[in-house]
Amino acid sequence: MENYRLHKLIFLKDLNGLKAELGDYTPENPCPEINQLDLHGQTPLTLAITTGFNEAVPLLIENGASVLTKNSAGWNPFQEATSYGSREIMAEILRKQKDELVQWFNEKGQRACKAFSNSLEDFYIEMNWKFDSWIPLVNKLCPSDKYKIWKKGTSLRIDTTLVGFENLKWIIGDVSVIFYVNEETDEPNLYIVDRKNKIYQRIFPRSEIPTTDEALAETISLNLKTPIVSNPSLPIEKLKLTRVQTGWWNKEDKYEKVGQYYTSVWSLSNVEINTVTRNEHVTEIKKLEKEKEEEEKKKNIEKRQQEIEQRTRRLQKKLSDSTLKALKDMKVSSPTKSEPNEENIAEENKNDESKEESKEEEKKEEEEEKKEEIHVKTMDESIKKLESGKNIKNPDSKDVENYVNSMKDTWDVMTSNVYLPPPPPSEIQFEDYFFLEKPGYIHLGRKQEIEESKLKFKAVLWVSNQESSIKDPEFVDGTKPLPVRPFPMKLEQLYPVLDILGFGSNSHINTLNEVLSASLPEGFPVQIEIPVFNIFSALISFDNYTTEYEIGEDHFKVPFDEYKPGVIISKLSDEETDVNAVASATP
Numbered sequence: 001m002e003n004y005r006l007h008k009l010i011f012l013k014d015l016n017g018l019k020a021e022l023g024d025y026t027p028e029n030p031c032p033e034i035n036q037l038d039l040h041g042q043t044p045l046t047l048a049i050t051t052g053f054n055e056a057v058p059l060l061i062e063n064g065a066s067v068l069t070k071n072s073a074g075w076n077p078f079q080e081a082t083s084y085g086s087r088e089i090m091a092e093i094l095r096k097q098k099d100e101l102v103q104w105f106n107e108k109g110q111r112a113c114k115a116f117s118n119s120l121e122d123f124y125i126e127m128n129w130k131f132d133s134w135i136p137l138v139n140k141l142c143p144s145d146k147y148k149i150w151k152k153g154t155s156l157r158i159d160t161t162l163v164g165f166e167n168l169k170w171i172i173g174d175v176s177v178i179f180y181v182n183e184e185t186d187e188p189n190l191y192i193v194d195r196k197n198k199i200y201q202r203i204f205p206r207s208e209i210p211t212t213d214e215a216l217a218e219t220i221s222l223n224l225k226t227p228i229v230s231n232p233s234l235p236i237e238k239l240k241l242t243r244v245q246t247g248w249w250n251k252e253d254k255y256e257k258v259g260q261y262y263t264s265v266w267s268l269s270n271v272e273i274n275t276v277t278r279n280e281h282v283t284e285i286k287k288l289e290k291e292k293e294e295e296e297k298k299k300n301i302e303k304r305q306q307e308i309e310q311r312t313r314r315l316q317k318k319l320s321d322s323t324l325k326a327l328k329d330m331k332v333s334s335p336t337k338s339e340p341n342e343e344n345i346a347e348e349n350k351n352d353e354s355k356e357e358s359k360e361e362e363k364k365e366e367e368e369e370k371k372e373e374i375h376v377k378t379m380d381e382s383i384k385k386l387e388s389g390k391n392i393k394n395p396d397s398k399d400v401e402n403y404v405n406s407m408k409d410t411w412d413v414m415t416s417n418v419y420l421p422p423p424p425p426s427e428i429q430f431e432d433y434f435f436l437e438k439p440g441y442i443h444l445g446r447k448q449e450i451e452e453s454k455l456k457f458k459a460v461l462w463v464s465n466q467e468s469s470i471k472d473p474e475f476v477d478g479t480k481p482l483p484v485r486p487f488p489m490k491l492e493q494l495y496p497v498l499d500i501l502g503f504g505s506n507s508h509i510n511t512l513n514e515v516l517s518a519s520l521p522e523g524f525p526v527q528i529e530i531p532v533f534n535i536f537s538a539l540i541s542f543d544n545y546t547t548e549y550e551i552g553e554d555h556f557k558v559p560f561d562e563y564k565p566g567v568i569i570s571k572l573s574d575e576e577t578d579v580n581a582v583a584s585a586t587p
Helices: 005-011 015-022 044-050 056-062 077-084 087-118 213-224 280-329 342-387 398-416 430-436 491-501 507-516 576-584
Strands: 123-133 144-152 155-166 169-181 188-194 199-204 240-243 255-258 261-278 450-464 524-531 536-546
Touching: 005 015, 005 044, 005 430, 015 056, 044 056, 044 077, 056 087, 077 087, 077 213, 077 280, 087 155, 087 213, 087 491, 144 491, 155 491, 169 491, 213 280, 255 450, 261 507, 261 524, 491 507, 507 524
Parallel strands: none
Antiparallel strands: 123 144, 123 536, 144 155, 155 169, 169 188, 188 199, 240 261, 255 261, 261 450, 450 524, 524 536
């Protein structure tokens, strides 16, 4: 029975106990349990993240915990930290993730180098791609491509014109992928060369993947406001391989000729690409933003109410002053009418002047109020136009300019510092997790909001082997003395080539690689038909294989003197602006 000592200390949030347990180990000689899955599919690192034990995260990473190792549900530590919402832990994982990706890049190059070394045979082969679509108008625009592949010793070169497919557009170019071993350092090197634009891009080796604190902050905020999407998975165990048959009554296994090779036709059914999306952190942030918006509205309403109260008090004061003046101006009526004298005339003139002054003051106040109302109304209209993206009549207004600057500053703060509070603690207790619950995946962090999408399709394979070769009708009829031998290349020789081709760029190559990883019949699939995107399918065929092609060493040289360094595939760029690709990269 497994002990799960690290997992138990993490669940209990015993930092001192965890330090003592890891004290005898080093990153070079890590604890055997450091990346082990417990009975509920969590690594020590993902368990620490989902239980909010933040103090344990840097300790585990320092002692060799991998930030690329996923739990049994397929989620890596960065994705779990995104769901939990801890910016500090996300930054910690991102920094370490970059270091591990550098190591992964280099290890992948070493594996490819070893695979090429084990294959003593040098060769040239062509891989033809014909794309099609079930949409009538789109299928006329589908391109075709030919990969020309040279392999000599530990060097590989692949020339292609179809760079990829992005935003419903085919990206066409004149690109070479060059893999070789540096004679001075004895390290594998991988470059992509754009011969049309005369630039080259180094893929590995990489000493580091640089970034800045500002770029990290932006990446974290973007991830917090973006759904978490799993890498599409292909359940190999569900695949079903059957022979395609022909005929109505007496059904027979189907054979077809592809190029110069006679092949058996196979159907690969139950091919299902599963993609899982998590939205719980996005939902929570939207909820917080809505609450903040409601709070701002409430503040604005209160501010308006204060303005109304101030205006009301001014009107009341004005009314009171007018009433007092009217009372002072009133005279006490006498029973007999007195003759006007100089004193009375002077007093009446004084009262008349006072009335005129009062009227003028009232008029000025009314004009000031009208101006204020017009100003407020103009400001409101200007702000509304600004918020809706329209031009305003008076863009030089200082008030409007200040408003724009304040809004910009607020937006900058929001985009660079999106904050998500932690979820409530899980109700699952220590005894339940380790002793009472049945084995199986358990999530302890923020309650998940999951959407699943499944794409089902069939694949067709034309396989060349000894059995299919002797079924060639020309051989059976005696036209040929001997059948053409099966396709001479072995599938094992193709895997490292596809590994290099699908290095973060071509999703259709990765789909092909996954299909070929299934248990296929003996022989070589000289032709394969598979869907590669939602609306596209591809017919891939292999042809012109030869081991007699004369390949010079210059064929694998990168033209450093003639070309300039640049970015051809942004996903694999060293530029700091591409830090987002690192956040979602999962080898």
